[in-house]
Amino acid sequence: MTTLDNVKHPLRSEWSFWLFTNQKTNWEDNLVNLATFDTVEDYWCLYHHMKVPSELKLGQEYMVFKQGIQPKWEDPANQSGGRWLIILDGAKAAHVDSI
Structure with a gap:
């Protein structure tokens, strides 16, 4: 194994x-921080170990935020933020798994 095999590519921020x-009834109680990453390699490692979208239960969502910013509108860092949401019917949803 060469030293290049161990090289990681850092991201500008931690995510x-x-x-x-x-x-759960309380919206905030539904938020689970799964993992944090700061390199390209760590992102892909996490991504490949997560459930594919078709395996999520109805209403479950994945989110990616900069470390230290919570995925809720009340976080000051999200004051001017927005949301990208993709909604697919059941027949097309399974195709997302192969992306």
């Missing part, structure tokens, strides 16, 4: 994967 579980 966190979140899961919204949609199982």
